[in-house]
Amino acid sequence: MKYVIGNWKMNGNMAEKDSLLKSLKNVRTDNKVVICLPFTLLCGNTFGITIGAQDISEHTNGAYTGDISGAMLIESDVKYVLVGHSERRFYHHETNDIVKAKATAAIQNKIIPIICVGETADEKNAGRTMSVVKKMVLESVPKSGNYIIAYEPRWAIGKGVTPSANEITAVHETIFKTLRGIKKENTPVIYGGSVDAGNAGTIANLPHVDGLLIGRASLKSDTLLPIIKTIKE
Numbered sequence: 294m295k296y297v298i299g300n301w302k303m304n305g306n307m308a309e310k311d312s313l314l315k316s317l318k319n320v321r322t323d324n325k326v327v328i329c330l331p332f333t334l335l336c337g338n339t340f341g342i343t344i345g346a347q348d349i350s351e352h353t354n355g356a357y358t359g360d361i362s363g364a365m366l367i368e369s370d371v372k373y374v375l376v377g378h379s380e381r382r383f384y385h386h387e388t389n390d391i392v393k394a395k396a397t398a399a400i401q402n403k404i405i406p407i408i409c410v411g412e413t414a415d416e417k418n419a420g421r422t423m424s425v426v427k428k429m430v431l432e433s434v435p436k437s438g439n440y441i442i443a444y445e446p447r448w449a450i451g452k453g454v455t456p457s458a459n460e461i462t463a464v465h466e467t468i469f470k471t472l473r474g475i476k477k478e479n480t481p482v483i484y485g486g487s488v489d490a491g492n493a494g495t496i497a498n499l500p501h502v503d504g505l506l507i508g509r510a511s512l513k514s515d516t517l518l519p520i521i522k523t524i525k526e
């Protein structure tokens with residue numbers, strides 16, 4: 294079983310959500326398909342498809358204007374939540390500490406956090422990918438509970454470029470060893486950043502790659518369904 298997780302970011306409307314979820318309903322796959330939707334699309338019919346959110350407050354309730362708590366997400370039947378996506382780390386200045394607190398809040402509400410890590414282009418060019426990713430993992434994961442790690446090199450997101458197969462394998466191996474060091478070697482580690490139907494099959498079958506996180510190509514069934522079909526289970 295591989296994870297195929299869509300990240301709609303700030304895109305889509307109710308009709309488009311209904312259309313995609315309905316089309317997924319008829320796909321026969323043993324892969325675990327999850328669509329992470331904007332908050333306003335988390336209500337309504339899910340057509341039996343697992344849905345996720347894209348952020349969660351680290352707080353339980355109270356005076357946090359604009360934030361959404363774990364208890365609120367649970368009411369919308371959310372099973373997964375992205376935390377620390379690079380766009381949140383960049384635009385909203387989320388640090389590893391904040392990401393860890395959010396992941397902890399998710400676990401307390403029985404929501405599985407998908408903790409995103411990844412190096413910038415500058416960090417890659419300076420040869421610092423492994424040390425940066427390792428530090429992000431160690432500082433962002435909660436003390437206990439189950440979670441997923443998503444490796445998303447920032448320079449690959451939305452750019453139509455991906456690391457080579459060897460690069461992805463090397464980083465995923467580093468993440469695996471880092472997790473083994475804290476006795477979390479069973480944690481799924483998925484890859485994200487410019488995944489499409491052309492590269493999904495190859496990337497998903499690399500060593501230590503347990504699935505994919507897909508942005509743009511998850512918005513429409515004609516780009517998402519071929520990805521799901523191309524991944525061996």
Ligand code: PGA
Nearest residue numbers: 450451486487507508509
């Ligand atoms: P992309 O986005 O597939 O459009 O590159 C991936 C992500 O940011 O999760």
